[in-house]
Amino acid sequence: MLSPFLRLRPSVRSTVGLTVPLVRYSSRSSFYQAPGAHVKKSKTKEELQLEQLERDMRSSKWYVRWWATFRTKEFQKKMTWYYVGSYAVFLYLGWKYMGGLYKKDQELDEITGKMNTQGKVNEYEMLRWKQLTGKARYRDEKKLAEYEKLKAKGVTDFDGMEITVEGLNHCHEKILPARDTTGFYDSKAEEYDKDIDWEEKMVFMGKRRKWLMKHCRGDVLEVSCGTGRNIKFMAMDHIKSITFLDSSEKMMEIANKKFREKFPLYKNAAFVVGRAEDLVDLARGKSADIQHSTIKYDTVIEAFGLCSHEDPVRALKNFAELLKPGGRIVLLEHGRGEYDFINNVLDNRAEKRLETWGCRWNLDIGELLDDSGLEITEEKRTHLGTTWCIVAKKKDDKKRDEEMTFVEKYLSPGIQERLQKMKEEEEIIEAMKKKKND
Numbered sequence: 001m002l003s004p005f006l007r008l009r010p011s012v013r014s015t016v017g018l019t020v021p022l023v024r025y026s027s028r029s030s031f032y033q034a035p036g037a038h039v040k041k042s043k044t045k046e047e048l049q050l051e052q053l054e055r056d057m058r059s060s061k062w063y064v065r066w067w068a069t070f071r072t073k074e075f076q077k078k079m080t081w082y083y084v085g086s087y088a089v090f091l092y093l094g095w096k097y098m099g100g101l102y103k104k105d106q107e108l109d110e111i112t113g114k115m116n117t118q119g120k121v122n123e124y125e126m127l128r129w130k131q132l133t134g135k136a137r138y139r140d141e142k143k144l145a146e147y148e149k150l151k152a153k154g155v156t157d158f159d160g161m162e163i164t165v166e167g168l169n170h171c172h173e174k175i176l177p178a179r180d181t182t183g184f185y186d187s188k189a190e191e192y193d194k195d196i197d198w199e200e201k202m203v204f205m206g207k208r209r210k211w212l213m214k215h216c217r218g219d220v221l222e223v224s225c226g227t228g229r230n231i232k233f234m235a236m237d238h239i240k241s242i243t244f245l246d247s248s249e250k251m252m253e254i255a256n257k258k259f260r261e262k263f264p265l266y267k268n269a270a271f272v273v274g275r276a277e278d279l280v281d282l283a284r285g286k287s288a289d290i291q292h293s294t295i296k297y298d299t300v301i302e303a304f305g306l307c308s309h310e311d312p313v314r315a316l317k318n319f320a321e322l323l324k325p326g327g328r329i330v331l332l333e334h335g336r337g338e339y340d341f342i343n344n345v346l347d348n349r350a351e352k353r354l355e356t357w358g359c360r361w362n363l364d365i366g367e368l369l370d371d372s373g374l375e376i377t378e379e380k381r382t383h384l385g386t387t388w389c390i391v392a393k394k395k396d397d398k399k400r401d402e403e404m405t406f407v408e409k410y411l412s413p414g415i416q417e418r419l420q421k422m423k424e425e426e427e428i429i430e431a432m433k434k435k436k437n438d
């Protein structure tokens with residue numbers, strides 16, 4: 001029997017020639033089920049999701065299977081425990097990390113305190129201090145590894161001990177042996193400026209040269225002046241005299257021309273052709289005693305020179321000898337970077353660089369300074385650490401106020417004073433005790 005809600009219409013011909021009964025349902029007609037008709041029950045949202053989940057679990061793609069696993073009820077139930085577990089691990093690691101930091105801080109305080117009170121520490125402590133303050137170089141790390149081996153064997157007292165380890169500049173197979181480059185630069189002089197110009201512009205080297213030149217004070221010596229690329233950044237306001245030195249006569253000729261063009265009337269300028277390694281002899285002239293030789297400088301500067309010297313450490317030692325008290329050595333150099341990938345590039349192209357530019361661009365500049373016995377008061381590195389901007393002084397020279405760290409300037413004198421007072425008090429008490437006993 002037909003449902004009262006269903007009204008049949010006469011059949012119409014479909015476009016493919018079949019006769020299709022036209023059925024119109026009233027709003028309630030969807031409940032109607034034709035006798036014998038197979039009606040598919042529509043699936044609920046949950047059922048569809050479950051089916052999708054099962055399909056995903058069987059997927060050939062690992063990330064689909066993973067994502068499906070995260071959606072399973074079992075996993076979500078366990079999630080709370082995962083959260084609690086992860087939080088506990090996080091807390092544990094944080095606690096360990098903070099503990100490590102605290103220990104390092106304490107060790108640093110101890111070493112700094114010893115430096116301030118006793119004026120010196122043993123080599124191990126000095127190396128640890130460097131490591132803790134992020135100043136340890138390759139050789140320092142190697143020495144520390146040796147000390148750690150001794151510690152593992154039960155040695156605890158390192159006083160008076162010194163470990164010798166070869167530096168990177170001597171033992172790295174890709175750091176080529178040094179050589180005299182005078183002939184090379186004589187032949188390169190004419191095209192030097194043109195060839196280097198674009199390379200320097202690409203890395204904004206002018207900014208670094210400006211930094212170098214703003215340090216010039218009093219009597220200035222520029223070593224390895226080359227074609228005088230720093231002259232355009234030179235301001236004479238604080239300069240009393242300027243001496244240029246280079247081993248290549250041809251490079252020096254170009255520097256001389258540039259200087260005369262920029263400062264045609266300046267009188268206190270000297271141009272010396274000679275090697276940085278012979279500087280002390282050159283400055284001494286006929287006098288046998290360097291201490292009484294009149295030629296000393298307030299500022300010795302050098303840009304990209306150490307990489308082309310035959311003996312860069314000797315050159316640095318010479319700079320130190322020619323410094324007036326309070327004088328500074330200011331260097332703009334290129335060398336090893338702060339990352340392995342860039343050092344690999346420098347190492348792999350070291351030979352080519354030496355051929356085309358006459359320089360060893362993969363030297364560890366910091367190690368050269370350590371070997372020369374100079375003390376660095378400022379060290380800034382750019383271009384992935386390959387450009388070194390360094391201000392250094394003689395070790396026995398006092399630091400200027402602006403070169404001191406906050407601790408050195410304000411805290412150390414206070415600590416020293418307090419410790420000295422405590423020491424005096426202890427001595428008085430000891431003396432009184434002794435007197436009483438007598």
Ligand SMILES: C[S@@+](CC[C@H](N)C(=O)[O-])C[C@H]1O[C@@H](n2cnc3c(N)ncnc32)[C@H](O)[C@@H]1O
Binds near residue numbers: 248303
């Ligand atoms: C890479 S160039 C740098 C030139 C210049 N300072 C500049 O910034 O463009 C190196 C310079 O160091 C000079 N030089 C190399 N060995 C030297 C040495 N032992 N003593 C003095 N100058 C040296 C070369 O003649 C050359 O002019």
